Amino acid sequence: xxxxxxxxxxxxANFGESILELVAAVPVEKFIRINQLEIDKVCLFLRDDxxxxxxxxxxxxxxxxxxxxxxxxxxxxxxxxxxxxSVYYHLESTKYRHKLVLKTSAEREKPDIISVSNVWRHADWxxxxxxxxxGINFLNHPDLRRILMxxxxxxxxxxxxxxxxxxxxQGMKVPY
Amino acid sequence: xxxxxxxxxxxxxxxxxxxxxxxxLELELEGEIIIGAKPHxxxxxxxxxxHCEAMTYPQVxxxxxxxxxxxxMYNEFGYALAVEKLLxxxxxxxxxxxxxxxxxxxxxxxxxxxxxxxxxDIGAMTPFLYCFxxxxxxxxxxxxxxxARLLYNYIWVGGLSHDLHPDFINQAKDFxxxxxxxxxxxxxxxxxxKIFIDxxxxxxxxxxxxxxxxxxxxxxxxxxxxKWDIRKDDPYSVYNKFDFEIPIGNGTMGTVGDCWDRYxxxxxxxxxxxxxxxQALEQIPEGDVTSAIPKRIKxxxxxxxxxxxxxxxxxxxxxxxxxxxxxxxxxxxxxSFVHLGIMNELLKGYMIADVIxxxxxxxxxxxxxxx
Numbered sequence: 001x002x003x004x005x006x007x008x009x010x011x012x013a014n015f016g017e018s019i020l021e022l023v024a025a026v027p028v029e030k031f032i033r034i035n036q037l038e039i040d041k042v043c044l045f046l047r048d049d050x051x052x053x054x055x056x057x058x059x060x061x062x063x064x065x066x067x068x069x070x071x072x073x074x075x076x077x078x079x080x081x082x083x084x085x086s087v088y089y090h091l092e093s094t095k096y097r098h099k100l101v102l103k104t105s106a107e108r109e110k111p112d113i114i115s116v117s118n119v120w121r122h123a124d125w126x127x128x129x130x131x132x133x134x135g136i137n138f139l140n141h142p143d144l145r146r147i148l149m150x151x152x153x154x155x156x157x158x159x160x161x162x163x164x165x166x167x168x169x170q171g172m173k174v175p176y
Numbered sequence: 177x178x179x180x181x182x183x184x185x186x187x188x189x190x191x192x193x194x195x196x197x198x199x200x201l202e203l204e205l206e207g208e209i210i211i212g213a214k215p216h217x218x219x220x221x222x223x224x225x226x227h228c229e230a231m232t233y234p235q236v237x238x239x240x241x242x243x244x245x246x247x248x249m250y251n252e253f254g255y256a257l258a259v260e261k262l263l264x265x266x267x268x269x270x271x272x273x274x275x276x277x278x279x280x281x282x283x284x285x286x287x288x289x290x291x292x293x294x295x296x297d298i299g300a301m302t303p304f305l306y307c308f309x310x311x312x313x314x315x316x317x318x319x320x321x322x323x324a325r326l327l328y329n330y331i332w333v334g335g336l337s338h339d340l341h342p343d344f345i346n347q348a349k350d351f352x353x354x355x356x357x358x359x360x361x362x363x364x365x366x367x368x369x370k371i372f373i374d375x376x377x378x379x380x381x382x383x384x385x386x387x388x389x390x391x392x393x394x395x396x397x398x399x400x401x402x403k404w405d406i407r408k409d410d411p412y413s414v415y416n417k418f419d420f421e422i423p424i425g426n427g428t429m430g431t432v433g434d435c436w437d438r439y440x441x442x443x444x445x446x447x448x449x450x451x452x453x454x455q456a457l458e459q460i461p462e463g464d465v466t467s468a469i470p471k472r473i474k475x476x477x478x479x480x481x482x483x484x485x486x487x488x489x490x491x492x493x494x495x496x497x498x499x500x501x502x503x504x505x506x507x508x509x510x511x512s513f514v515h516l517g518i519m520n521e522l523l524k525g526y527m528i529a530d531v532i533x534x535x536x537x538x539x540x541x542x543x544x545x546x547x
Contacts, residue, residue: 027478028261055388059481061494061507088494090481094388094404101481122391125517126509133225148218148546158226159505 001098004030007052015042023103031088031101036113039089039104040140043119046091046100054091054100057120062087062130066161068108080162085111085136106136115141133159183211186528190219194297194532197542201519203531210531213523215516220546228506233259233473234333236506241327243510244544246289249282249318250486251544252331257412258482258493259333262475270463271335272414277348277456278318278330279484280449284355285314286487287442287449290539294439295366297536298375303366310358313351317344334469345457352450359447367443376439377430380522380534384433390518394489394511395441396538399425400433406485418455420448435537442539474501488512488539508547512540 002010008022011032018038024030034042046054068083084105091100106113115138117124127138128147135157138144146153155166166174189200198219204212224243228236240255241248253275260267292307315325320341322330330337366372382392384400397404405422407415423444425437475497483492489511498504515538522534 027264027476028480029478057391058483058490059492059494059507059509061505061509063496063505088479088481090492090494094402097409120391121386121389122514122517125513146218148221150218158223163226 001096002052003098004032004100007046007098007100008032010049010052011042011045014045018042029101031103033103033105036087036104036106038114039102040114040116040119042102043089043091043116047119052098053093053095056092056094057116057122058090058092058099060087060089060116060123060126060130062134062136062159064134064160065105070162077164078162080108080160083108085134087113087130087136089116111136112139113137114139115144117141133157135160181206188531190216195535195542196293196540197545199516199540199542199545201531201535203523203528205528208527208529210523210526210528213520213531215519217513217516217542217545220542222547224508224547225506228503230502232501233475233503236503237332238327238329240508241329242543243508243547244486244488244491244512244541245326246541247282247286247487248327249278249331250286250484250491252328253279253413254482254484254486254491254493256331256333257484258480258495259473259475261482262478262480262495262497263333263470263473265334265468265470267334267468268463268465269414269461271465271468273456273460274336274340274465275331276413276415276418277453277460278321280452280456281314281317281348283449283487284446285311287446288314290442290487291362291366291439294536294539295372297532298372300366300369300372303362306358306362306365310355313354317347317351320344320347332469333473335467336465339465345460348453348457352454356447356450359443362443367440373429373436375533376435376537378434379430379526379530380435380438380537381431382433382438382518382522386518386521387433390521391514392489392518393514394485394487395445396438396489396515398422399437399441401425401427406483406490410483412482412484414456415452417459418452420451423448435533438537438539472501474499479505483509486511488541488544489515508544510544510547512542512545513547516540516545 011019018035020033022032046052063086065084065086068080071081073079086105089102130136132146132149184205186203189195190198200216202214240251288307288311292304295303319325322328382400387397387400403422403424425432429436477499479496481494483490492509494507496505
C-alpha cells in the first residue's frame with residue numbers, strides 16, 4: 001500500500017517533466033497533475049508496474065473548469081473564452097488496495113487528451129461520455145461517438161458551463 | 177462451389193420486451209451466431225448531471241432516486257455519503273443503522289426484481305409472480321416509513337427525513353421470518369430447474385481479468401470468482417460491525433462466470449442481506465435522526481469520489497464543489513452503464529436466443545444507464 005506522495009516520487013523518477021505537480025492542499029482528495037499528452041504512458045506504467053498494479057479504473061470524469069474569461073459572443077450570449085477542460089481519473093489496485101487520483105487538463109479551444117481506453121477498457125464509454133457532454137477530444141480512442149445525446153445533436157456540449165439550449169432540434173421546438 | 181455468405185445486421189429494440197427498458201442493440205450476425213454487438217443508449221437521457229449544477233445539494237437527493245429506480249434507497253445513500261465526506265460531518269449512529277437496514281431491504285427488493293424478470297426472460301412465468309409478491313411486502317414497509325413505494329427521498333445529507341415508525345422493527349422481523357423459507361421455494365422453482373439450467377449454464381461466460389479491466393463490479397464480478405465487495409473491502413457506514421459472507425461464483429452448473437452463476441449470486445446475497453438486517457435490528461441504538469442535518473450546505477472547494485455497493489455493483493459519485501451552495505459538478509458512475517459497455521465482448525460467439533439470457537443476467541436498469 002503506497003501513499004499518493006510515494007507514488008508521486010516514483011512517477012517523477014520515471015517520467016520527469018510529464019508529471020506536473022502534486023496537489024495536496026485540498027480537503028478530502030489529493031491528486032497528481034499529469035501532462036495530457038503523456039497520460040496514456042503514465043497509466044500503462046501504473047497498471048503494469050509490479051509495486052503499483054492499478055488494475056482497476058474506478059471512475060473517469062470530465063469537468064469544465066470554467067476558469068476562462070466571460071465574454072459576449074456576436075449574438076449577445078455569454079460564452080467562456082480561454083481556460084481549461086479537465087479529466088479526473090480515479091484508480092485503484094485490487095491487490096494492494098491503494099487508490100490514486102490523477103488529473104489532466106487541456107485548452108478549452110483545443111481540448112485534446114490522449115485516450116486511456118487501451119489501458120482500461122472501462123475508460124471507453126466514460127471517455128465517450130466526456131466527449132459527448134463536454135467536447136473533450138480523446139486522441140487514439142477507437143470509437144469516439146456521442147453516447148447519451150442524439151447522434152445528430154448539433155447544439156454543442158451540454159455540460160459546458162456556457163451551454164445554451166438550442167431553439168430547434170431537427171425542426172422541433174425545444175422545449176416543446 | 178462454396179455458397180456465398182454475408183453478414184447481417186439485426187436491430188434489437190429500442191422497444192423489446194426483454195431489454196428491460198429502452199435499449200437498442202445492433203447485432204452483427206453470421207447466420208445465427210453473433211460476431212459483434214453495438215449497444216445504442218441515451219433514449220432516457222434526462223441530463224441529471226446538468227440539473228444538479230442548478231440545484232442546491234439537498235435538492236439533488238430526489239433526482240438521484242430517479243436513476244436506478246429499483247434501488248432508490250441506495251442511490252440516496254451513496255449521494256448522502258459523498259456530500260458528507262466533502263463536508264466532513266459525522267451522522268448519528270442510529271442514522272447509519274437505519275440506512276444500512278433500508279439499503280439491505282432495498283437490495284433484496286432489487287434482487288427479487290432481477291431474479292423474477294430473469295425467469296420471465298427465459299420463459300418461467302411463475303417465479304416472477306412469487307418474487308413480486310414478496311417484494312410488495314418490502315415496498316409497503318418502505319411506504320409506511322417514508323410515504324413512498326419507489327422514489328423515497330428518505331436518506332438526506334446528514335440524516336433521514338423521518339425516524340422509523342414504532343412498529344417497524346416488529347414488521348421487519350416478521351418479514352425475515354416469512355422470507356427465509358421463500359428463498360428455498362425459489363430455489364426449488366427456478367434455480368434447480370432443468371430447463372433454466374440448460375438455458376443459462378455455460379452461456380455468457382465472463383473471464384475475471386476481462387471483468388476487472390472493464391470495470392465490472394457487484395454480483396457480476398463476484399460471479400466471475402472474485403471476492404470483492406465494497407461493503408467488506410472498503411467499508412463505509414457501519415458495515416464493518418456485521419458478520420456476513422460474500423458469495424462468489426464457482427461454476428456449480430457449468431463454468432465460473434456464466435449466466436447461472438450471476439443469477440445464483442443474487443439468490444445467495446438475499447440470504448446475506450437478511451443476516452445483516454437481523455443483526456442491525458438487534459443492535460440499533462436510540463437517537464435523533466435529524467439532529468445532524470446541516471441548515472446550509474456549502475462545502476469548501478474540493479472534490480471527492482465516494483462509492484457504495486449498490487445492488488448492481490459499484491455506484492460512485494464524483495462531487496466537486498466550488499464553495500457555493502450548488503454542486504460544481506456531479507458525475508455518477510453507475511454500475512449498469514459500465515456493465516452495458518461489455519456487451520460486445522460478452523455476446524460474441526453466442527446465438528441470438530442467448531442474447532436475452534445474457535442481457536438479463538447482467539441486470540441493467542436503463543434509467544441509470546442514461547441518467
